[in-house]
Amino acid sequence: MKKACQYCGGIHEKNYICKSKPQNEKICYKKMRITKNDIFRSSYDWKQKRDEVKLRDKYLCQACYNNFTGTVNRFNTECLSVHHIIPLSVDYNLRLDSGNLITLCETHHEMAESGDIPAKSLLEIIPPRH
Numbered sequence: 583m584k585k586a587c588q589y590c591g592g593i594h595e596k597n598y599i600c601k602s603k604p605q606n607e608k609i610c611y612k613k614m615r616i617t618k619n620d621i622f623r624s625s626y627d628w629k630q631k632r633d634e635v636k637l638r639d640k641y642l643c644q645a646c647y648n649n650f651t652g653t654v655n656r657f658n659t660e661c662l663s664v665h666h667i668i669p670l671s672v673d674y675n676l677r678l679d680s681g682n683l684i685t686l687c688e689t690h691h692e693m694a695e696s697g698d699i700p701a702k703s704l705l706e707i708i709p710p711r712h
Contacts, residue, residue: 619670622638622677632664635683639709648707650699654687661688665695667704684708 584593587627589602622628646658669677676682684704686694693699 606681618674622670627678631678631680631683635664635680636662636685638680638711639685641688642685643685643687644684644707644709645694645699645704650690650693652693654689658687662686663688663691665691665704667694667701681696681705681708 583596585596586592587594587602587603589599589600592600594600597622641659641662643658643662646653646656651657662685664683666677667682667684670677673682690699694701694704
């Protein structure tokens with residue numbers, strides 16, 4: 583038995599699935615890999631530490647403040663994030679260590695992630711804790 587298709591206007595067999603039918607874009611969580619790093623980044627402890635580090639760094643990108651390559655504004659307070667100098671994947675135990683965290687702008691964060699700014703340079707400019 584054939585019937586009219588509501589998607590393309592053609593006539594198909596009753597059980598035929600038309601190629602014009604919109605596909606549901608379901609998220610398959612089984613295929614997504616949620617790591618312990620992802621879980622950590624949404625934790626209360628991380629959010630508290632992140633705010634503490636930004637306050638310690640006076641809400642300034644420390645790379646801009648120290649005139650690293652790529653600095654446009656020395657007192658940059660835009661698009662800030664807290665960077666793990668030693669990545670979580672290398673040493674997960676340093677995830678909440680203030681001596682491993684630094685506030686960076688978007689530009690310098692990307693440079694640090696790609697290795698354009700060496701970890702040693704960032705470790706040297708971490709402000710002392712008061």
